[in-house]
Amino acid sequence: MTQFNVYRIGPEIKVGEIDISFTNASLFMVISTIAILLIFNFGAKKNSIIPTKLQLLGELSYSFISKMISDTAGSKAKPYFSFIFSLFMFVLFCNMLGMIPYTFTVTSHIIVTFVLAAFIFIGVTIIGFIKHGLGYLKLFVPSGVPMVLLPLIVIIEIISYLSRPISLSVRLFANMMAGHTMMKVFGSFVVSLGIVGGWLPLSFSVALTGLEILVAFLQAYVFAILTCIYLNDALNLHH
Amino acid sequence: MLKKILFRTLAVYFLSINFIQAAESGGMPQLDPEFWFSQIFWLIITFGILYLVLSKLILPKISENLETRKSQVLDNLELAEKQKNESEAKLKEFDNIILKSKIDAKNLFNEARKKLLDDINKKKQELEEEIDKEVKIVEAEIEELKKKSPEKINKIAIETSTDLINQLIGTNVNNSSITAIVTDIANKNKTL
Numbered sequence: 001m002t003q004f005n006v007y008r009i010g011p012e013i014k015v016g017e018i019d020i021s022f023t024n025a026s027l028f029m030v031i032s033t034i035a036i037l038l039i040f041n042f043g044a045k046k047n048s049i050i051p052t053k054l055q056l057l058g059e060l061s062y063s064f065i066s067k068m069i070s071d072t073a074g075s076k077a078k079p080y081f082s083f084i085f086s087l088f089m090f091v092l093f094c095n096m097l098g099m100i101p102y103t104f105t106v107t108s109h110i111i112v113t114f115v116l117a118a119f120i121f122i123g124v125t126i127i128g129f130i131k132h133g134l135g136y137l138k139l140f141v142p143s144g145v146p147m148v149l150l151p152l153i154v155i156i157e158i159i160s161y162l163s164r165p166i167s168l169s170v171r172l173f174a175n176m177m178a179g180h181t182m183m184k185v186f187g188s189f190v191v192s193l194g195i196v197g198g199w200l201p202l203s204f205s206v207a208l209t210g211l212e213i214l215v216a217f218l219q220a221y222v223f224a225i226l227t228c229i230y231l232n233d234a235l236n237l238h239h
Numbered sequence: 240m241l242k243k244i245l246f247r248t249l250a251v252y253f254l255s256i257n258f259i260q261a262a263e264s265g266g267m268p269q270l271d272p273e274f275w276f277s278q279i280f281w282l283i284i285t286f287g288i289l290y291l292v293l294s295k296l297i298l299p300k301i302s303e304n305l306e307t308r309k310s311q312v313l314d315n316l317e318l319a320e321k322q323k324n325e326s327e328a329k330l331k332e333f334d335n336i337i338l339k340s341k342i343d344a345k346n347l348f349n350e351a352r353k354k355l356l357d358d359i360n361k362k363k364q365e366l367e368e369e370i371d372k373e374v375k376i377v378e379a380e381i382e383e384l385k386k387k388s389p390e391k392i393n394k395i396a397i398e399t400s401t402d403l404i405n406q407l408i409g410t411n412v413n414n415s416s417i418t419a420i421v422t423d424i425a426n427k428n429k430t431l
Contacts (some may be wrong), residue, residue: 001267006274018276025274026281033285037292044300049308062301082294089293090286111275112282177269 003180004108024104025112032093032106040089061089065224072225073232080231087116088224095176095216099209107219108176110169117169120227128234139233168226175219179212389425396421 008021043058051059065085069077077084091107098105106112128136140157141150186208189201397417405411 004268006268006271006278018280019274020277020280021274022281023274023277025278026285029281029285033289036289037297040293040297040301044297044304047304047307049311051308055304058297058301059305062298062305082298083290085298086286086290086293090289106282108269109278110269111278115279115282116286173269177267 001181001184003104003184004177006104006109025106025109028094028097028104028106032090032097035097036086036089036093061085068225069228072228074236076235077228077231084224084227084231087120087227088220091116091172091223092217092220095220096213098176098180099213099216105176105180107172108180110173113169113173114165116223117165117172120168120230121165124227124230124234127231128237131235132237136234136237138237164230168223172219172223175215179208179215183208183212393418393421393425396425 006023006025008023009027010022012019013021039054040058040061043054043056046052046055048055062085065088066081069081069084073080094106097103098108125136128139132138140154140161142153142157145153183205186201186205190198190205193201397414400417400421401411401414404417
């Protein structure tokens with residue numbers, strides 16, 4: 001599990017009692033941010049009718065995410081486009097950078113994904129209450145439910161609503177961690193079985209690498225699309 | 240003996256290192272709260288910067304690029320449509336001109352032909368008229384000659400007969416009686 005270890009890079013920085021030193025996790029957050037900004041900056045710089053490769057990349061991601069938002073959350077979600085775009089790109093780049101050997105996967109830490117998910121949860125709840133006032137509480141009372149079942153349903157709805165940040169964060173964290181752990185396990189099998197029996201786990205770990213790249217993209221997509229769905233609940237109260 | 244002790248101590252040392260490492264790595268590093276605040280702090284910093292730069296600088300530019308591309312393509316399409324229509328109109332005009340000129344040429348040809356035919360007919364008529372005139376004149380002359388010829392014949396006949404009688408008989412016969420006879424014969428011939 002050494003690949004998940006967080007260690008200090010450079011001096012220890014403390015604000016009061018809180019340790020905010022620059023760690024390898026911070027380093028990969030910074031690298032992801034810089035990579036995203038560089039790629040999209042160069043993608044947005046030129047404006048030719050026939051796009052260059054980077055421009056095409058930027059424009060395709062732009063239309064991909066804007067389509068995803070308008071499909072799941074409708075046109076009211078337009079103002080949150082930048083946030084969901086940054087969220088998707090941040091998670092995607094952190095996942096993908098983690099696929100390079102000897103790197104650190106930022107999203108394999110529950111605290112990172114939980115902070116993102118909690119921020120989304122709190123933001124969505126605030127948006128919901130601003131848009132609908134106390135009427136947002138109708139979200140917990142589905143229409144067409146018999147009166148007898150209503151208390152039970154309301155309790156279940158509230159629990160499911162409150163568990164959203166946990167499910168959102170644990171899904172991403174567990175996927176990333178499980179994938180990397182599996183890769184490590186198969187890698188150690190290759191070493192322990194040696195040149196004679198190591199080929200099988202080696203081919204497994206090649207296949208797993210492909211799968212993990214898929215998972216890295218898919219989890220970023222799921223994270224972004226669930227954010228859109230939560231946002232949709234807050235913007236268009238359907239019940 | 241010394242070797243044994245050394246080996247043992249080394250073995251214990253490595254075992255203990257392994258044991259300590261195993262104990263350390265036994266738990267998930269994710270659940271160790273030592274660097275949680277550092278991770279939260281750097282997450283907020285990096286994600287905040289990412290969000291600000293993307294939303295303020297980069298995404299508006301990309302959206303603008305997309306919009307300008309869209310409008311430019313639409314403009315070009317519109318222009319192409321316009322030019323197509325224009326060229327079609329020009330083509331129609333051209334066709335019309337050709338059609339018109341064809342009709343004109345036909346008309347001109349017909350006119351020229353008509354004129355020529357008219358001219359020919361006119362000339363023909365004139366010539367015919369002239370011929371007719373001449374024929375008439377000639378006919379009149381012939382008629383006149385015809386009319387005059389019996390008289391002349393009579394005159395000649397009278398002259399010759401008087402000459403003949405003179406030579407035969409040696410005397411002058413009355414002219415009038417000879418004339419009467421000749422005209423009589425001539426009339427007889429005519430009736431024949």
